Amino acid sequence: IKLISDAGFQGEITSVSTACHQIEVFSRVLRTSITTFLEGGVEVMEKNLPEFTKMVCHGEHTYLYSQVMMNILAQEQKGGSNIRRICQELQKCANDRGLDVTPITLALSGAAAYPRACQALSSMLSKKALNPADITILYKMYSDNQYPPPPVDLIRVPAFLDLMIESLFKSNVRLNQEHKSKYIYLLSYATSVTETYKKGVRKNIEKKELKPTTQALEKVQVLCSQNKNASELLVDVATLFQCIKFPVIAIGVLAWVDEILSDKSYFKLNTDHTPLHLVLVDEIVTNHILLHQKALDLLIRLFESSFDELDVLVRLELKKTVLDRIVHVFSCGCVLPVVNYIRERHTRQDTDISLIRHFVSEVLDVIAPPYTQEFVNLFLPLIENEGITGKLRSDDGNDPVSEFICHCKANYAAT
């Protein structure tokens, strides 16, 4: 194995335990994987992550070694944040496998200098649940006016932020009302405060946005926790739109909407053509590029639910409404993931063709050249497909479908 590795064929070494046995071989396989991720980006990483996790998580020591290597790389000023993302994905996968990686995460985070905060965090992260006592410890440290607070990065941990959102916006978590303001303060602090460092020493803590973030979060958290139905919420739309501009609130509202829409009776009881909650998703997508994928995931889940309890025609209408939201995500710039998804549905032949047709015609309604070659490559096959667009074409060729085909043939390379 070492000979194969020395000869440079890392990709050929597929057996995990073989690769992990010798540190030299393991290091090189690790290098090959990280290189692939850096060259391929998020999609390639997500595809290869299960295999990568399996290798890295072979033992606690291989996980430690890999995280140490990547943490050193993540400190690079240029490009380091790419590696940080890989570290986090790996950590999440390990967690999902039931492995207790919290001690390694914290030992690498620089939390050791703040043992009390570190202990509070680690107990919550290990148990995957927040508790008032530990939250109070953190709250005191971050709101203290006498002593400088720990670095904001300490609580800017994805797993911690997720737990916070769950506590504040999901109904299955019973939040202790007496301590609620501490949760809100900490979450606002983590998302709004910026620190300036010079040569590793913290020079300044900017808290200008802390108060407005806290206030908005308080407002929306109350609205979401009151169990109001859509018509009762109508008067609060302007407030919700306003507050959704804060990314953290948008994430909370998405989690809340997700839960509400998962309730089977929601669409049965709601007769509005476009339910308020779906318009909130639109608004979030309009405001936050970084939340496109999250919103799309939610819409896809919704699109694929069976809605058994609804009449066939109502069900089809509802799916069109969801597709309109997906078209909205598309129009806001999340183009390739959306078209890829629709293509996948079409290939699998498990989606009513009228729905694919609906998507295509809504898209043609809003887009105009210039197109990218990449987009044409993906979208043109759907448009050229007789089964999908036959009914949308007219004999004289004066229709959006024929025009699109014509334009692409004249201006783009054949696909």
Next chain:
Amino acid sequence: FFNMAAGDTALWLHNKLGSTDDLWSGKTICAQLSQDKLQSIRGCFHTLQPHVKVKLMMSFLHIPRRNVDSWKGYLEEILMMAIHDTDQWVSMVGEILRTYPATGGLNLELEDNNGTFAEVLADLKKLVRKSMDVKMLPMECQFLNKTALLATTGQQPLPTKHFALKRKPKSATLRAELLQKSSEAALNKKRN
């Protein structure tokens, strides 16, 4: 007597950590560690199999902090023996944990310990610097206010524009309708 105790301890460790099927089981011995135990582990460390040595050291990360503080000397001695071990995994793990008993942090100055590590790290560093535009953003970024995001990751490149928009999608009308209904509802509420 000392050898007996050390032999017992070696056997105990072998029973607890000898399996190669589960390489995450280090922490299972934490509750049974004590000052005496560590003392006799120090005596038998060189006789242990490499993977047992590695798992033993990994257990250090799961020991409650106050115990780490009071056992610091023993832990460090064991780590020092590990650093000089001929097995490369053993010495690497020892090296990474070298600073842990004293500071709670890990040692990231590892290039001198292991040639491959240094080689791979150097290769990847070059690649990382070149990969600025891949933009796999850290997960917490989606939570951050604009100012905080800018401070962490710098200006984001604009997403590729795949087409021009000739009109707004249906969603725009719906939004306007909803706002209209909302202000009517607010008016009604005021009247009543």
